[in-house]
Amino acid sequence: MRTDRHSPRLDGAEAVADAVLYEGYLLYPYRRSSAKNRVRWQFGVLVPPAWAAAHGLVDGGVAGSAESPWQQTACLVEAPDTATVRIRLRFLHLQRKVTEIRTAGGGYRPVDRIEVGGRTELSFDEAVPREFDVEASIGDLLQGHRLDVRVPGGEDVEPLVDGRGEPAGRVVRRRHPLSASLAASAVPCETPFRLLRIEIRVENTDRTTAPDSPRDEALPRCLLAAHTLATVDQGRFLSLLDPPEWAAHAARECRNVHTFPVLAGEPGSDDVLLSSPIILYDHPRIAPESPGDLHDATEIDEILSLRTLTLSDAEKREARATDPRAAAILDRVDTMPPEVLERLHGAIRSLEPVRRGGDAATDPPGSDAxxxxxxxxxxxxxxxxxxxxxxxxxxxxxxxxxxxxxxxxxxxxxxxxxxxxxxxxxxxxxxxxxxxxxxxxxxxxxxxxxxxxxxxxxxxxxxx
Missing domain, CATH: 2.30.30.140 (SH3 type barrels.)
Structure with a gap:
């Protein structure tokens, strides 16, 4: 079933999940005209199945930028049948922003750019975050569990008036309906201790997209940056990167397609899992010095912030007209206090004794290096x-x-x-x-x- 129940444990992992959700959404210099912002949506794109078949999208890799009609997560959990598993599906829903100018006859026609009352707006593809929650016991998952996901389309209209208060144009944001499914199941593993393999399959089930459509026309019916978060009570998830020896064979049998699960939340915890289309390590974290998302978590905040400060006034105007998230980045960087920028320069996470030669105190256990x-x-x-x-x-x-x-x-x-x-x-x-x-x-x-x-x-x- 779908539930909107609040989950504090998921909240602790959603900072990293948000970085996955918006990775590459809009890259420096945050302008529509930049070449790197003309081909977007590179991770976790779940496309309509007929469109995928027509374009030969049959890759079965672990993760990466390959597009597919489905993704599958396989993870290991130690838990009794009464334990509850909560799964949160998260993705972006494309929202096409179109600028329109008012015509002499009182109607509107689309234009690439509009300037009204000192405000500039550009036609551009934005995105709306979506979340769907599933809650089921381990006993239910042993029987199989399915959620049909339906997201309605919609249209929002924002009027633009000139200096006299007269209608001069408008910004129209349109969204197509989405349909998808989430199937979750549990299977006992052949291990000396009780262990279950949970599989989560997310699939785009849209049947309305023409197979020969160009990518730009298919994207409004795609799940973008799709990934899942999961929690378990009365149990724990096992790391697939570092499983205990008795579960190593079961870990190798986990088949992850277009996504990969890692332990999330605070280091040392094992009740939260993040399955991402971008390969991460266990317990990934956002650096505490980072003042906000720059949509490029592989870059260095200091470099991106300094580069953003060098943008000309004309470049900043274009960035602000491109997307509200770009405007928010500019506002944050332009008003960043010196002490916050200084913190981005670097931090010492831990101190260790200086190693001199072959110091047995600091050599790895069992190493003769x-x-x-x-x-x-x-x-x-x-x-x-x-x-x-x-x-x-x-x-x-x-x-x-x-x-x-x-x-x-x-x-x-x-x-x-x-x-x-x-x-x-x-x-x-x-x-x-x-x-x-x-x-x-x-x-x-x-x-x-x-x-x-x-x-x-x-x-x-x-x-x-």
Whole structure:
């Protein structure tokens, strides 16, 4: 069933979920004319099924920018049949803003741009956030549960008057109806302890979009930046990035398509899950220094804020006329106090003792790595590794970067051995069979691993 019941635990994870929802919504310099803002909606786009079939959208990857008529989340939960699972589906609903000028006959005709009474408005695609909640017990999910999602279309009209108070134009915002479904189910896993695999499938069920429509015409009936949040009481979710050994096989059997679930909420908690079309790590957080969303969570707030301050008055006028969210960013940056901007420059999250050589107090447990600062090498498993050495990658399971799961077992070449500011050694490597390896070597974009995350190799080896 659908419920509008408030969930404080979800509220704690929605700051990150909002960053996912609006990632790439409108990028610096926040103007419609910018090339990067002409092709939008890159993540979590669930398209009408007939349109997807006509355009060959059959990709089954974990996450990313591929468009699809559906997405599937598979996660692991320890909970009794009486436990309650709450799932929140979130997405953006495209809203087409059209500017219209008043004609001599008293009607209106669409124009690309309108200026009335000192106000400028541009035709542009905005978006409205939508949320739908499902609540069911584990016992219900074992039988299967389905929610049909219906979002009505609509039209809002904002009159524009000239300096004399006479009608001169209007801004019309139109939304097409959406239809989708959310199916949730639970299946017992073959594990030594009680464990369930929960699957959540979200599907665009629109049947009105012509298969041969251009993308621009299909988007109003798409779910944009679609993702799910889930909570469980009387139980816990297991990390798919770092599952306990007894659940490792069950974690590998989880099939996630166009989305990937991670533990959300405060570090150490395990009752909230975020399944995002953008791959994250467990317990992702928004930096506390960030004063507000800039719609580009992969960038640095300080850089974007400073760049925004350099926009000309004409560029700012265009940005404000493009979208209310762009105007809000400009207002926030223009009025940002110096002490807030200073906080964006950086922060120290933790302090650790400086490591001197092979200090047993700071070496990873079970590691025999020793630093050789004068030679730029490191000793791992009795083998001295340096530039040119061959290794097999074994990213650590605890606290791993989500992207490292794709590199586990791959072979690589050591390019550099680096010393971090806290005295920790890292191996900078290029991955074998990476078509961009030479380019990465040229401009220094390398992958970094601790000594306890690699196995020394000798001679030529075949990639797994």
């Amino acid at each position: 020793q630093d050789e600062p004068d030679t730029g090498t490191v000793l791992v498993g009795g083998t001295v590794l340096g530039p040119g050495s061959r290794v097999r990658l074994r990213p650590r399971r605890r606290g791993t970067d989500a992207h490292d799961m794709f590199l586990a077992g791959r072979t690589a070449r050591v390019e550099q051995v680096l010393l971090d500011v806290d005295g920790t050694r890292f191996l900078a490597v290029t991955v074998d069979d990476d078509p961009g390896a030479e380019l990465h070597q040229w401009y220094g974009r390398l992958r970094h691993f601790r000594p306890d995350e690699v196995e020394p190799l000798s001679g030529e080896v075949a990639a797994p």
